[in-house]
Structure formats: C-alpha cells, structure tokens
Amino acid sequence: xxxxxxxxxxxxxxxxxxxxxxxxxxxxxxxxxxxxxxxxxxxxxxxxxxxxxxxxxxxxxxxxxxxxxxxxxxxxxxxxxxxxxxxxxxxxxxxxxxxxxxxxxxxxxxxxxxxxx
Amino acid sequence: xxxxxxxxxxxxxxxxxxxxxxxxxxxxxxxxxxxxxxxxxxxxxxxxxxxxxxxxxxxxxxxxxxxxxxxxxxxxxxxxxxxxxxxxxxxxxxxxxxxxxxxxxx
Numbered sequence: 001x002x003x004x005x006x007x008x009x010x011x012x013x014x015x016x017x018x019x020x021x022x023x024x025x026x027x028x029x030x031x032x033x034x035x036x037x038x039x040x041x042x043x044x045x046x047x048x049x050x051x052x053x054x055x056x057x058x059x060x061x062x063x064x065x066x067x068x069x070x071x072x073x074x075x076x077x078x079x080x081x082x083x084x085x086x087x088x089x090x091x092x093x094x095x096x097x098x099x100x101x102x103x104x105x106x107x108x109x110x111x112x113x114x115x116x117x
Numbered sequence: 118x119x120x121x122x123x124x125x126x127x128x129x130x131x132x133x134x135x136x137x138x139x140x141x142x143x144x145x146x147x148x149x150x151x152x153x154x155x156x157x158x159x160x161x162x163x164x165x166x167x168x169x170x171x172x173x174x175x176x177x178x179x180x181x182x183x184x185x186x187x188x189x190x191x192x193x194x195x196x197x198x199x200x201x202x203x204x205x206x207x208x209x210x211x212x213x214x215x216x217x218x219x220x221x222x223x
Contacts, residue, residue: 037212047153047161047204049212060211063118096160103151103166103206110160 022097030075123215140205
C-alpha cells in the first residue's frame with residue numbers, strides 16, 4: 001500500500017508562492033504505474049482537483065489554476081511537489097497529495113496552508 | 118469542464134436504512150467515475166471506482182451503478198460508521214468532484 005505525506009510551510013503571504021512536497025513510500029513515483037496528484041479543500045467546503053503528473057513527462061492542471069500551477073517529480077527522493085504562484089486568501093485550504101490508478105487510491109493526511117500577511 | 122452535480126446535498130437517515138446518492142455529469146463520462154467517503158478531519162477514502170467496482174476492503178453494503186451521465190451510490194443497510202460526507206469524482210477528462218452529500222443521522 002502506497003503511503004503519502006505532505007510537507008511545507010503552513011503560512012504563506014499574499015502574492016507569494018506556495019510550495020509543498022509529497023513524500024511517497026511503498027511505491028515509486030517513477031514507476032509509471034500511477035498518476036501523482038494534488039487536491040485541495042477549503043475549510044468546510046468540497047474537494048478541488050489541482051493537477052496530476054505522470055512519469056515526469058505528462059502533467060495535467062485544473063484549467064482554473066493552470067496559469068499558476070507547476071507539479072514536478074523528484075525520482076531520486078521519491079517525492080513530487082506543488083508550486084502555486086501569486087496566492088491569495090482564496091488559496092487557503094487543506095492540501096492533499098494522492099496517487100491515482102483508477103480513482104485516488106491513497107491519500108496523505110493533508111496539510112493546512114493559510115494565506116495571510 | 119465537466120461538472121458533477123450530486124443530489125441530495127444533505128440526507129437524513131437511520132441505522133439500517135437503504136440510501137441512494139445520485140451524481141449527474143454535464144457530459145458523458147463512460148464509466149470513469151469514483152465515489153469517496155470523508156469523515157470529519159480525515160482524508161477522503163476511495164469506495165468505488167469505474168462506476169461499480171468495489172475497492173478492496175470496502176464493505177459489500179456499498180455499491181455503485183451507472184454510466185454515461187447518471188450514476189448512483191447505494192448503501193444497503195446503514196451502519197454507524199457510514200454517517201459522513203460522500204463525493205463523486207470523474208476522471209474521463211482531467212478530474213473534477215461533485216459538491217458532496219452529507220449523510221446525517223435522523
């Protein structure tokens with residue numbers, strides 16, 4: 001069973017870049033078996049897909065966030081990362097990483113990111 | 118973008134009840150739909166994928182059906198752990214989630 005753990009700053013200032021990392025165990029991010037994904041959830045609200053990466057060669061992003069999002073893989077560390085630029089208060093949420101084959105099979109516990117000065 | 122609309126948004130039911138949640142897609146997505154359960158303060162948990170395939174370890178009282186634009190999640194006999202929020206998700210074109218259905222104790 002793949003296990004995932006998010007890490008990164010819990011507080012980001014408006015207009016700055018949010019950077020998170022997901023560390024994977026029990027599977028290889030470079031294996032080509034899974035999509036590696038980021039999903040977020042504002043407090044008390046629903047889930048929003050941010051984007052996916054597959055085997056370092058293919059990324060897909062939510063069209064509403066595409067201009068601000070970059071997802072990348074680090075196979076040497078078995079991690080994948082999220083960068084979201086020009087953040088505002090609307091980006092405050094719990095951020096989850098997950099792996100997908102058919103549906104999101106395993107999820108990290110989530111990390112709270114607050115955008116505030 | 119493919120929009121998913123779940124109904125109802127809130128559902129009140131009792132232990133032992135049979136309940137059904139519906140998810141409608143704004144365009145056809147074949148069978149590329151998953152269902153998740155989320156307990157408060159926890160990450161979502163995959164219940165069903167490809168519209169009707171039960172994830173390993175998920176109790177058989179959960180079932181899914183549908184294809185194209187209309188899908189259902191059925192819980193045959195509600196247990197205490199089933200009171201949670203449920204989301205559908207499509208992965209036919211990119212990915213998107215329904216707005217959620219909160220299942221409450223009556």
